[in-house]
Amino acid sequence: MHQKVTFAVNRYQIFADQGGEPGELIAFVEQKRLKFKEEVTIYTDSSKRAVLARFKARKVIDLGSGYDVTDADGRSIGLFRKDFGKSLVNSTWHLDQPGRPTVTGRERHGGIAVLRRVWNFLPIIENIPFPFRYHFDFAGENGPVFSVDKKTWLRDHYRIDIADAGIDHRLVIAQAVAVDALQAR
Secondary structure: OEEEEOOOEEEEEEEEEEOOEEEEEEEEEEEEOOOOOOEEEEEOOOOOOOEEEEEEEOOOOOOOOOEEEEEOOOOEEEEEEEOHHHHOOOOEEEEEOOOOOOEEEEEOOHHHHHHHHHHHHOHHHOOOOOOOOOEEEEEEOOEEEEEEEEOOOOOOEEEEEEOOOOOOHHHHHHHHHHHHHOOOO
16 A cells, blocks of 8 residues: 555555555545545545445544445445554554454554654654654454555555455455554554
């Protein structure tokens, strides 16, 4: 997943893996900034003619409420929510897909999570990008489900590895975009 920041939107391109390199474009997202009630559409490509999925905040103030994820026809494919209390120290997400156990995702390195929070509160460096890479691991009761790894230092390029073939890839894409966009990464 590659992110490009523009004036009014965060733009995401999600590519299939081709031997460790970006292959075919499989999803395209433009997330408008400064919306009171977040709603994001995931398209199959940059033409934005075909919808792959959408996610929408349940409430305007979303400290822990959640986001419903639907398919192109508006049918539910799952939801995700941030665990506000646990996220004060280490960002934590819960992801639910119907018929499957809850998946929980956390920042892999607790020390980096704490350092990132301190970094965000230092006014002298407020416009300097966080210099460390961060990673999220999502696991269920049977082990790893997927991970989102930041691969570059300055640009927002992520590798999404799916370990559980039963998880809906549209739900994984929505959660990966949220890990970046909804936390102002």
